[in-house]
Amino acid sequence: MKLKQHASKRTFMKNAACAVVLGLFTMASSQVTAEVNTTGLAVTDDTVTVGILHSLTGTMAISETGAQEAEKLAIKQINEMGGILGRKIKIIQEDGASDWPTFAEKSRKLLVKDKVAAVFGCWTSASRKAALPVFEKENGLLYYPTFYEGLEQSKNVIYTGQEATQQIIDGLNWVAKEKKAKTFYLIGSDYIWPRTSMKIARKHIENVLGGKVVGEEYKPLGNTQFGSVINKIRLKKPDVIYAAVVGGSNVAWFKQLKAAGITSKKQTLLTISVTEDEVLGIGGENLEGFYSIMKYFQSQDNPNNKAFVKAFKEMWGEDSVIGDVTQAAYLGPWLWKAAVEKAGSFDIDKVVAASEKGDIELTTAPEGYVKLHPNHHLWSKARVGRWNKDGQATVVYTSELIEPDPFPKGYQ
Amino acid sequence: MNYFYEKVMGGKSGLTGFIILAVVILVAFPLFLDIFRLNLVGKYLTYAFPAVSLVLLWGYGGILSLGQGVFFGLGGYAMAMFLKLEASSPENTAIQSTPGIPDFMDWNQLTELPWFWVPFESFTFTLLAVIIVPAIFAYIIGAAMFKRRVGGVYFAIITQVIAVILTVLIVGQQGYIGGINGITDLRTLHGWDITTDNAKVIFYYICCLLLLSIVIVGRLILTSKFGSLLLAMRDKEDRVRFSGYDVSHFKIFIFCVASIFSAIGGALFTLQVGFMSPSFVGIVPSIEMVIFCAVGGRMSLIGAIYGALLINFGKTAFSETFPQLWLFLMGGLFIAVVMFFPNGLAGIWNTYGHYITDRLKQLKTVFVMKPSPQEAKQDLG
Numbered sequence: 001m002k003l004k005q006h007a008s009k010r011t012f013m014k015n016a017a018c019a020v021v022l023g024l025f026t027m028a029s030s031q032v033t034a035e036v037n038t039t040g041l042a043v044t045d046d047t048v049t050v051g052i053l054h055s056l057t058g059t060m061a062i063s064e065t066g067a068q069e070a071e072k073l074a075i076k077q078i079n080e081m082g083g084i085l086g087r088k089i090k091i092i093q094e095d096g097a098s099d100w101p102t103f104a105e106k107s108r109k110l111l112v113k114d115k116v117a118a119v120f121g122c123w124t125s126a127s128r129k130a131a132l133p134v135f136e137k138e139n140g141l142l143y144y145p146t147f148y149e150g151l152e153q154s155k156n157v158i159y160t161g162q163e164a165t166q167q168i169i170d171g172l173n174w175v176a177k178e179k180k181a182k183t184f185y186l187i188g189s190d191y192i193w194p195r196t197s198m199k200i201a202r203k204h205i206e207n208v209l210g211g212k213v214v215g216e217e218y219k220p221l222g223n224t225q226f227g228s229v230i231n232k233i234r235l236k237k238p239d240v241i242y243a244a245v246v247g248g249s250n251v252a253w254f255k256q257l258k259a260a261g262i263t264s265k266k267q268t269l270l271t272i273s274v275t276e277d278e279v280l281g282i283g284g285e286n287l288e289g290f291y292s293i294m295k296y297f298q299s300q301d302n303p304n305n306k307a308f309v310k311a312f313k314e315m316w317g318e319d320s321v322i323g324d325v326t327q328a329a330y331l332g333p334w335l336w337k338a339a340v341e342k343a344g345s346f347d348i349d350k351v352v353a354a355s356e357k358g359d360i361e362l363t364t365a366p367e368g369y370v371k372l373h374p375n376h377h378l379w380s381k382a383r384v385g386r387w388n389k390d391g392q393a394t395v396v397y398t399s400e401l402i403e404p405d406p407f408p409k410g411y412q
Numbered sequence: 413m414n415y416f417y418e419k420v421m422g423g424k425s426g427l428t429g430f431i432i433l434a435v436v437i438l439v440a441f442p443l444f445l446d447i448f449r450l451n452l453v454g455k456y457l458t459y460a461f462p463a464v465s466l467v468l469l470w471g472y473g474g475i476l477s478l479g480q481g482v483f484f485g486l487g488g489y490a491m492a493m494f495l496k497l498e499a500s501s502p503e504n505t506a507i508q509s510t511p512g513i514p515d516f517m518d519w520n521q522l523t524e525l526p527w528f529w530v531p532f533e534s535f536t537f538t539l540l541a542v543i544i545v546p547a548i549f550a551y552i553i554g555a556a557m558f559k560r561r562v563g564g565v566y567f568a569i570i571t572q573v574i575a576v577i578l579t580v581l582i583v584g585q586q587g588y589i590g591g592i593n594g595i596t597d598l599r600t601l602h603g604w605d606i607t608t609d610n611a612k613v614i615f616y617y618i619c620c621l622l623l624l625s626i627v628i629v630g631r632l633i634l635t636s637k638f639g640s641l642l643l644a645m646r647d648k649e650d651r652v653r654f655s656g657y658d659v660s661h662f663k664i665f666i667f668c669v670a671s672i673f674s675a676i677g678g679a680l681f682t683l684q685v686g687f688m689s690p691s692f693v694g695i696v697p698s699i700e701m702v703i704f705c706a707v708g709g710r711m712s713l714i715g716a717i718y719g720a721l722l723i724n725f726g727k728t729a730f731s732e733t734f735p736q737l738w739l740f741l742m743g744g745l746f747i748a749v750v751m752f753f754p755n756g757l758a759g760i761w762n763t764y765g766h767y768i769t770d771r772l773k774q775l776k777t778v779f780v781m782k783p784s785p786q787e788a789k790q791d792l793g
Contacts, residue, residue: 095736101692129594220580
């Protein structure tokens with residue numbers, strides 16, 4: 001795992017350190033620490049402390065476990081390479097407990113008490129919205145891994161997942177072209193991310209693709225009764241079912257579809273909320289032949305991903321699966337490392353400034369290549385995967401690199 | 413005054429408990445805790461409001477409400493709506509397609525402020541709403557239930573259902589009340605930055621003083637004739653009814669009082685934590701409030717406060733130390749309290765407290781050889 005700007009920066013740091021050592025032999029190390037940390041963060045001569053904040057308990061634990069595992073893997077690998085600016089990364093982990101106020105409380109604890117230099121965490125939009133004011137107030141730095149609704153750009157957050165337009169538009173173009181789809185049925189869980197995503201999808205279907213939305217429906221989080229929606233779908237016979245049902249509801253949703261005889265043989269279904277993690281619960285046989293749009297699939301065939309999957313399984317067990325968010329979480333520590341080395345400092349303001357230059361890139365990302373846009377989001381590709389019985393997806397389409405646009409014009 | 417001292421404060425021992433509580437929360441915590449921990453304690457104390465309300469309602473009234481979160485939420489949301497409107501000035505929200513309305517409305521394609529938000533531009537209205545809205549709501553529920561003599565388990569189930577309904581309503585109407593994210597990012601109160609350390613200390617003290625006041629109000633209620641009737645109703649409802657009292661009126665009244673107490677806690681929560689979300693309205697927080705009350709001792713107004721503090725301290729401490737295991741430790745704590753101290757913390761004090769008071773008395777006799785006649789009289793009494 002090497003980053004492009006890494007080498008030159010490292011030499012520079014070495015030179016700088018040499019100069020200091022020559023000049024002030026005895027005070028060398030302490031001076032360096034004073035230079036790279038002027039705001040009182042938890043940085044010593046040989047360590048730097050970061051926080052990991054995901055739900056380890058509660059309903060979200062099943063989704064968030066992969067993310068925190070990936071973050072720990074990345075940090076372990078960085079430490080094995082010698083750490084950041086010569087300092088090993090120490091982790092303080094807190095439990096968000098699937099409870100949004102707890103995320104706010106623990107964020108404040110990490111920033112105020114522990115003075116961590118960065119936090120890798122949050123999963124749902126609600127937890128991010130709860131923690132965001134704390135990060136802005138205490139001037140912390142959060143690496144947020146989930147694909148999300150956009151409409152946000154905070155100085156104190158780096159978004160390593162896709163914002164809604166990146167995920168949605170290319171996938172819709174693909175299905176319109178490949179499947180000659182004209183009519184769409186939209187269904188999602190009832191909260192901000194599915195609603196915003198569907199809003200963007202509807203505008204794109206109606207205004208750009210010239211298609212028609214024949215139904216739009218939202219079900220409460222955790223809902224397990226999809227009978228009425230399935231009946232309506234049968235009645236409307238849409239070319240594509242476009243779904244953003246999240247979490248445990250997916251199990252009921254796909255099983256009931258199958259029980260109603262709606263399978264991939266007769267029906268195209270495109271979802272933006274199912275990753276390998278969810279398939280583990282749903283069962284591959286229940287959604288065989290359906291499609292997901294994501295930026296990453298575990299089956300992606302490139303050397304970066306092979307090394308990543310191997311390392312992940314070595315650390316967390318042969319049975320572990322890696323979903324889109326897990327991979328995005330893995331990018332967090334690497335992006336932070338790149339920004340810190342570019343800034344030559346752990347100071348939040350300097351790291352943010354370095355991140356906003358727009359030239360931080362990871363050539364070794366498992367998903368391929370990503371680049372950090374000045375708007376704090378990543379340039380990335382959208383991929384369409386077709387699900388197989390074994391719970392893995394075959395990538396059938398890969399887009400060009402898409403520019404992140406958290407405030408899309410014409411889609412609001 | 414004598415009545416106040418003897419009855420309301422509960423004489424010497426009652427007053428001692430009250431003063432210890434006041435000293436702990438007003439002096440000891442601010443002295444020994446840094447601002448981060450103090451703010452956390454402030455948050456815990458807001459949970460003590462519904463816990464105290466449950467002592468009145470459940471401990472003395474025998475009415476188990478599993479829906480106090482509803483009222484906590486109503487108070488909290490009222491305050492959050494006011495703060496959100498202030499945070500959504502056209503300058504702050506210039507990036508939106510409709511500036512000047514809260515961000516979540518803009519995300520849900522609303523283009524103007526819904527009518528029921530408009531009055532919340534006034535702070536006076538908001539303060540009144542924090543008290544009146546939950547009271548009216550409680551009155552409607554109470555009138556519908558108690559007039560029909562619905563009680564016991566049925567009442568508990570219905571309050572729980574109401575908590576679910578309200579949660580579903582809030583989550584479903586995200587354009588109007590923020591959905592599952594809640595109302596977040598509250599920053600100022602009349603231009604005063606409520607996120608500063610200074611503001612947090614002030615809110616902490618306001619919270620303490622209001623909490624002490626509701627304890628006094630609670631004691632006033634319990635020591636009045638109404639308090640005796642409440643106990644009588646709990647133990648033999650029919651006998652009270654046959655004596656010519658309209659039981660339902662008393663029940664409605666105490667239910668309204670309890671709802672107001674909870675709502676005040678909710679409003680203070682919003683001010684101290686800076687947001688409100690449906691996760692304080694549903695079943696889980698409502699049951700947690702009953703647990704605070706049970707752990708503290710459901711017959712003790714002050715015990716309930718310690719219960720809320722202990723459980724929340726435990727939550728924070730265990731989850732910081734053992735992020736993966738803390739729920740098991742909390743479970744162990746509940747089981748231990750229920751098994752060994754069925755009357756809660758207050759029970760421990762009542763059983764073992766006299767050892768301490770005895771020792772204090774011994775010390776007193778050693779140091780002050782002659783007790784004053786007044787004290788001697790009291791000891792007799």
